[in-house]
Amino acid sequence: KAGVTQTPRYLIKTRGQQVTLSCSPISGHRSVSWYQQTPGQGLQFLFEYFSETQRNKGNFPGRFSGRQFSNSRSEMNVSTLELGDSALYLCASSLPRGDRGGNEQFFGPGTRLTVL
Amino acid sequence: QKEVEQNSGPLSVPEGAIASLNCTYSDRGSQSFFWYRQYSGKSPELIMSIYSNGDKEDGRFTAQLNKASQYVSLLIRDSQPSDSATYLCAGKGGFQKLVFGTGTRLLVSP
Numbered sequence: 001k002a003g004v005t006q007t008p009r010y011l012i013k014t015r016g017q018q019v020t021l022s023c024s025p026i027s028g029h030r031s032v033s034w035y036q037q038t039p040g041q042g043l044q045f046l047f048e049y050f051s052e053t054q055r056n057k058g059n060f061p062g063r064f065s066g067r068q069f070s071n072s073r074s075e076m077n078v079s080t081l082e083l084g085d086s087a088l089y090l091c092a093s094s095l096p097r098g099d100r101g102g103n104e105q106f107f108g109p110g111t112r113l114t115v116l
Numbered sequence: 117q118k119e120v121e122q123n124s125g126p127l128s129v130p131e132g133a134i135a136s137l138n139c140t141y142s143d144r145g146s147q148s149f150f151w152y153r154q155y156s157g158k159s160p161e162l163i164m165s166i167y168s169n170g171d172k173e174d175g176r177f178t179a180q181l182n183k184a185s186q187y188v189s190l191l192i193r194d195s196q197p198s199d200s201a202t203y204l205c206a207g208k209g210g211f212q213k214l215v216f217g218t219g220t221r222l223l224v225s226p
Contacts (some may be wrong), residue, residue, distance in 0.1 A: 035216075042216065042217075042218040043160070043215045043216040045190065045215070045216075047127075048213060056213040058213065058217045088159075089172060090159055090160070092214075097216060104165050105150075105162070105214055107152075107159040107160050108159060109158075110161050
């Protein structure tokens with residue numbers, strides 16, 4: 001079974017631009033979560049989508065947004081890029097199980113975004 | 117207060133020794149816990165999940181959970197240089213978000 005895929009793998013943008021990142025989950029997985037990882041802050045949760053609905057949201061400004069399509073693929077968008085948005089953006093997919101909260105998340109390779 | 121706390125390390129162990137990685141959490145509603153391994157420049161890789169109090173073994177890895185003490189640990193037996201990585205602990209309750217610690221860097225010397 002193919003793993004989580006993310007495109008593009010690397011991206012260089014300038015301040016003020018916007019960017020769209022894409023994530024395709026493992027086949028059959030319906031939940032997609034997005035994270036930002038930086039050396040100083042570690043893994044920070046952005047948002048989670050399940051069945052095209054945002055289920056959880058982290059503490060990021062409104063410039064960060066996302067969506068999920070009917071085939072469970074997800075995109076995240078960052079508008080008006082700032083230097084501090086430079087990070088590794090990770091997507092993780094899971095088979096959400098409501099029982100006892102147990103659902104294992106599997107990460108894609110990430111998109112390395114550099115903002116100049 | 118951070119919800120999931122880990123010592124950043126580095127934790128240095130010689131090859132063949134047992135590496136013990138620890139994690140504490142503050143949310144008593146957390147029911148599921150996960151250990152991820154992340155090599156430099158790579159994405160996190162799930163190595164263990166644990167949901168019940170006690171020990172769970174998988175090969176050289178043993179995860180331990182103590183909900184009363186709000187404590188999770190990962191033991192790596194017969195540590196190898198290839199185990200050198202950052203180990204991330206994460207916890208989750210119900211449909212809540214998965215919360216990660218900042219990770220412990222493990223160095224296994226030959």
